Amino acid sequence: xxxxxxxxxxxxxxxxxxxxxxxxxxxxxxxxxxxxxxxxxxxxxxxxxxxxxxxxxxxxxxxxxxxxxxxxxxxxxxxxxxxxxxxxxxxxxxxxxxxxxxxxxxxxxxxxxxxxxxxxxxxxxxxxxxxxxxxxxxxxxxxxxxxxxxxxxxxxxxxxxxxxxxxxxxxxxxxxxxxxxxxxxxxxxxxxxxxxxxxxxxxxxxxxxxxxxxxxxxxxxxxxxxxxxxxxxxxxxxxxxxxxxxxxxxxxxxxxxxxxxxxxxxxxxxxxxxxxxxxxxxxxxxxxxxxxxxxxxxxxxxxxxxxxxxxxxxxxxxxxx
Ligand code: PBG
Ligand code: ZN
Numbered sequence: 001x002x003x004x005x006x007x008x009x010x011x012x013x014x015x016x017x018x019x020x021x022x023x024x025x026x027x028x029x030x031x032x033x034x035x036x037x038x039x040x041x042x043x044x045x046x047x048x049x050x051x052x053x054x055x056x057x058x059x060x061x062x063x064x065x066x067x068x069x070x071x072x073x074x075x076x077x078x079x080x081x082x083x084x085x086x087x088x089x090x091x092x093x094x095x096x097x098x099x100x101x102x103x104x105x106x107x108x109x110x111x112x113x114x115x116x117x118x119x120x121x122x123x124x125x126x127x128x129x130x131x132x133x134x135x136x137x138x139x140x141x142x143x144x145x146x147x148x149x150x151x152x153x154x155x156x157x158x159x160x161x162x163x164x165x166x167x168x169x170x171x172x173x174x175x176x177x178x179x180x181x182x183x184x185x186x187x188x189x190x191x192x193x194x195x196x197x198x199x200x201x202x203x204x205x206x207x208x209x210x211x212x213x214x215x216x217x218x219x220x221x222x223x224x225x226x227x228x229x230x231x232x233x234x235x236x237x238x239x240x241x242x243x244x245x246x247x248x249x250x251x252x253x254x255x256x257x258x259x260x261x262x263x264x265x266x267x268x269x270x271x272x273x274x275x276x277x278x279x280x281x282x283x284x285x286x287x288x289x290x291x292x293x294x295x296x297x298x299x300x301x302x303x304x305x306x307x308x309x310x311x312x313x314x315x316x317x318x319x320x321x
Contacts, residue, residue, distance in 0.1 A: 020299040022291070024317055027069040028112060028264075029310035031060055032203050033098040035079040045199035046269055047276045049308055051077060054101050061106050067314040071110025073159065073306055074098060075204050078120055084128065085120035089145035093120075096153040103154035112186060112306075113155035115147050115171070116162040124208040126162040126216060134215055139164045144174035151180040157240070161188040163216040168236035186264055187238035190226035190252055193217035196245045196270030203269065226252045230259060240264055240304065247271050247293060250300040257301025265302035267293065272308040287316050 007017050032051040034041070039053035052060060064072055076095030078087035087093045095113065102111055117139065118126045127139035139162065147158045158175065160167050168187050175183050193214045201207040218225060226249075230241050243253045244266035253265050275293070279286035290309045297305050307313070 020295055022294045022298050022305070022313070022317060024068045024314045025070050026298065026303065026305050027294075027310040027313060028071050028073050028110075028304060028306045029064055029067075029069055030073040030075060030306060030308060031057070031064075032075050032077060033057060033094060034077045035094045043199070043203040045202045046273055046308065047280065048312075049203060049272075051203065054098055057098070057101070058105075061102060061109065063311055065106050065109055067311050068318075069310050069314050070304075071112060071156070072102075073112045073114055074102070074155075075114055075119060077205050081120055081122045083122055085117035085142060085146075088117050088120040089142060089149045091149050091152065093149070096149055099150060099153040099155050110156045111154065112157040112159050113147075113150040113153075115143055115150065115158055115160040117142060117146070118162075118206040118208070119204050123210065124206055125211075126213065127164055132211060136164050136166070136216075140167055140170040143167050144170050147171045148174050148178045148180070151175055151178070151183045155183070157184050157186050159186040159188065159242075161191060161244075163188065163191050163213075163218070166236070168233050168238050172237035184239035185237060186240040186242060187233040187236075188244055188266070189230045189233040189238065189241040190243045190249070190256065191217050192220045192226075192245065192249065194220060194245050194248075194268070194270070196248070196268045198270060199273045200269035220248075223252055223255065227255055230256050234259060234261055242266060242306075243302070244268060245271055246297045246302070246305070250296060253297065253300040253302050262303050263301060264304035264306060265297045265300075267297060267305055267307035267309065269308065275309070287312075291316060 034051045036053045037055055040056050041051040043049045078094045116126050123129050125134050127134040240262040242264040243256050245268040246265040257263050278284045
């Protein structure tokens with residue numbers, strides 16, 4: 001008989017043989033910045049998450065800076081939206097101003113800028129719309145302009161989340177031509193058309209006003225196609241690849257970890273809200289569940305976890321060391 005229980009007999013010995021550890025440096029916290037003044041709006045479907053105006057953002061930025069996590073992912077919410085998402089690549093747009101503010105005042109926070117048009121388009125799609133079609137090639141120059149504009153504002157990492165084909169190559173070329181050869185691209189490579197994004201669309205005010213995102217985001221049944229997307233993004237010049245969502249796609253994370261590139265997983269809004277709702281009802285122990293979920297994502301092979309739990313997890317991880 002194998003006595004497996006020998007190595008489980010005390011916390012000290014369990015700690016000694018533990019295979020996976022989540023570290024604060026693995027974590028990135030998403031924030032939502034809105035146009036306007038003196039705003040701190042709760043997002044109803046995401047308890048504990050708020051939209052901030054730049055003048056109120058210190059509250060959350062200080063917390064991020066003190067938490068010792070690696071950085072933040074920024075989502076700007078413009079007050080003006082139009083067909084061509086002009087606010088996305090305006091050097092004085094809400095996201096650009098927010099990035100400049102953060103980089104000027106918080107040198108230790110790594111700023112990852114999500115690059116996508118859906119928060120800035122009047123129709124809420126991630127690309128240029130013609131009739132009922134979302135155009136691929138016509139969207140690439142707009143994404144490239146957005147990426148350059150955010151790099152100019154000071155973004156440390158550019159993270160395209162639109163799922164247009166060829167966008168990593170287009171953005172890499174645009175960054176290079178504008179002197180940003182050292183700005184890495186974190187590509188949302190295997191991004192699935194998921195029901196788990198709906199709380200985010202409240203937070204970012206980016207729900208599509210017709211149709212859905214299934215013609216550009218991946219079908220949730222497709223693991224092998226995810227590998228093709230990942231390989232293609234690496235070939236186009238991605239420095240970091242991503243799988244999104246995380247918990248329902250641990251098999252994809254595991255598969256993606258074989259490509260030996262830094263791998264991020266996005267523990268998305270719906271995954272967060274389900275945990276929060278159950279915890280608020282007293283049905284689960286939030287701390288235990290969050291740390292178990294993050295450990296599972298790491299165990300599957302992710303190096304970087306983008307999560308709305310990051311600040312809570314940072315406190316809990318500190319207590320545990
Ligand atoms: C923008 C974007 C989305 C998310 C990240 N970037 C929404 C979407 O694709 O609809 C989702 C994040 C989350 O649910 O937490 N394209
Ligand atoms: Zn989008």
